[in-house]
Amino acid sequence: MKIKDLKEKTKQELQELLSERRKKIRELKFGLASGKVKNVRELHVMRRDIARIFTLINTQA
Numbered sequence: 001m002k003i004k005d006l007k008e009k010t011k012q013e014l015q016e017l018l019s020e021r022r023k024k025i026r027e028l029k030f031g032l033a034s035g036k037v038k039n040v041r042e043l044h045v046m047r048r049d050i051a052r053i054f055t056l057i058n059t060q061a
Contacts (some may be wrong), residue, residue: 001049006056014060020052021046 006014025046031037 001052003052003056006052009056011057014053014057018050018057019052021053024035027051 001016008016009017025043028037028043028046030038032043037043
């Protein structure tokens with residue numbers, strides 16, 4: 001997700017998106033362990049999104 005799109009969201013929306021991304025990472029990690037996930041890069045992208053969300057939450061406070 002682009003930083004431009006994230007800047008338009010409220011703090012509450014960012015919190016919801018953060019919890020959604022964390023859930024997705026958890027699912028990807030289990031999928032990787034069991035060998036179901038082929039796209040390893042998606043985990044990297046999710047972690048970057050979480051970092052962007054945290055950055056915006058901290059700057060809005």
